[in-house]
Amino acid sequence: MHTPEIPPRSWLFSVPLLGRGTGQVESLASFVARVAKEHFHRPSGLLHRGLEWHAVGKPENVGRWLRGAKQLRMGWAINGHRNAEKWIEVLEAQMLTSNLQEATISSWAHLFPKLRLLRRNHCWCPECHKEGNKYDRLMWSLAPVKVCSSHKVRLVQACPSCGSHFAPLEARSRPGTCPKCEAFLSDVLPLQLQPASTYELWVAHEMERFHVAMQEANAPKAPAPIPEVLEACMSATGIRNCSELGEKLGVSRITAWYWRAGAAKPDLENYLRVARAFGLSLNDVVLGRVPTSIVSIALEPKHQIPRRRARLFQTQTVLTSIASIRSDRLSNPPSLEEVAQYVGFSPRVIRKHFPELCREISQVHIASCRVKVAARQQALRLTLKEAYLRAKQDSPRPTRKQVSDHMPKPGVMRSAKARAILQQLELTLPDKIVNNPPQLHHFDRA
Ligand SMILES: [Zn+2]
Ligand SMILES: [Zn+2]
Structure with missing residues (x-):
């Protein structure tokens, strides 16, 4: 008699991967x-x-x-x-x-430098979560993707309820909820959603197309050499030198030179800029498929960082400014950082010119900080002692919570120092005090 074969049993239920074969695939x-x-x-x-x-x-x-x-x-x-x-x-x-x-x-992933490939914080589209299919798209974890391609809004990365940032998978993660406070990640006000720019939308769509293409056909072992790709793009668009290339791609002349010479490799974000500027797909750039004539596209300008001008270090002027801030703050001596900010030069530069003076500024500042810390701890010790003695009137061995209830403000016991002081008090104020309560009349004023 033929006995039917029992298929092997799996240890976990078969849970289907959502969005298979599309750009909206689950992470x-x-x-x-x-x-x-x-x-x-x-x-x-x-x-x-x-x-x-x-x-x-x-x-x-x-x-x-x-x-x-x-x-x-x-x-x-x-x-x-x-x-x-x-x-x-x-x-x-x-x-x-x-x-x-x-x-x-x-x-x-092996086609690009590892740096700035995956994002460290979890990002999500609240609109996608509202639609009921609560799962995170793989595209949201890519560093260059800043927007949702379906809803054309920027991705959100702080919990709408507690404001915390968290990794894509945490010990208490659940799809669509915050692992820290369990609030729904879709509860973002429509006002807080920012519209996506044309370039950001193109990046989101392009990454989806690229991921699907790489699943359908096996990815190449290595990308086409970037100097050759850039050379082909430059000859197709009539760009003559690295300066023009840098301007076209929105990077510095030096960076463009490094890429063209093969001394550095662009990261995924810059690969996308190259593709966009020369009207190619990311797949074309990776495979080195560059047509002989190209209609190039002007990129949106990057956020401009103002360039700082070199300033002459005038010893006498700087010394006068340092002396003036030090005399203004005799009671609260400034740190070297604050002095540097006031003078307008970095601490490193000031230290190079006046090493002795800088050492003195730091020493005075540290000494004043120590005095302040000691005073704060003394005050804390006194308040804790008062609270401890009051709590002791209610119960012979008061708990931390009971002592905390008698403190003028909540949350003091969260600091390790406060807990250590309390422990010391428990040892130094033995139980006999309860039998002979000290003169507590001055607490009644509080
Ligand atoms: Zn969406
Ligand atoms: Zn939260």
């Missing part, structure tokens, strides 16, 4: 958070009680908390780099799925 961070949610877990539980044990090859320990060296890391780098490859390996084995690589930039 691996969001996928892990959703998998954890489907299993009634937080990402930390799923990771440290389950997946990690599979990663280290000890599945019999699943359920116990794994301590010590971690194989898989949460945080910002989960959507790319080597960390992503480990996550994919473990997840694919435990969910019996394939091609999770699409949720990361691993297939094409």
Whole structure:
């Protein structure tokens, strides 16, 4: 008799990756958070009680908390780099799925410098979350992408409720909610949404097209040499030298020279600028496909940083200014930083000219700071003692909370120093004081 074969069982439910095959594909961070949610877990539980044990090859320990060296890391780098490859390996084995690589930039990340490829903070489009499909797009984790291509608004990166910034995957992440305060990330007022510029929209669309193209066809091992690409673009548009090239791309002449000479490689953001300026796609630039005639496009100007002019260091004038600020603030001696700001030269320059004077300024400032700190601590000690004695009247061994209730302002116990002082008081003021309460009449005035 023929016995039907039972297909192998997976350890985790099969959760589909959303937006497969499109530019709106889900990020691996969001996928892990959703998998954890489907299993009634937080990402930390799923990771440290389950997946990690599979990663280290000890599945019999699943359920116990794994301590010590971690194989898989949460945080910002989960959507790319080597960390992503480990996550994919473990997840694919435990969910019996394939091609999770699409949720990361691993297939094409090697084409660009690692710097400024992935963003460290989580960003999101509140409008996308409002539409019900609560998942984070991979495109939101790319550093050059600043806007949502569907809703044409800038991405948001601070929680609308608590204002905190957080990584794409945190221990308590859930799709569409803040891991710190659990507020909905879509609750952003329409007023706070800023419209996207033409260039930002083009970047968002271009990155989506590029990611889809890299999934359909295998990415090349290395990008076309950038000096050759730039040379071809320059001859097609009639640009003669690095100065004109820099002007065209919105970078300095020196940077343009470095790229053209092959001494430096542009990052992803600048690759996109090259593509945009010469009317190409990012894929064309990476593959080195440059047509012989190009209709170039004028880029939006970058934010202009005013250039500082070199100033003559006039010793006598500077000395006079330093003396004047020091005499003005005799009771509160300025730091070298403040002196430098007042004089208009950097601390480094001033220190180079007057090393002895600078040492004296710093010493006087530090000494005055020490005196202030000591005075503050003395005041804190007195207030704490009063509060402690008052709390002791209610209970013989008052807790920190009870002492805190008698303090003039809340939150004092949050500082380690205050807790240390309280501990000292508990040791130095023995219980017999309770039996013989001190003269507390002066507290009644408070
Ligand atoms: Zn959107
Ligand atoms: Zn929050």
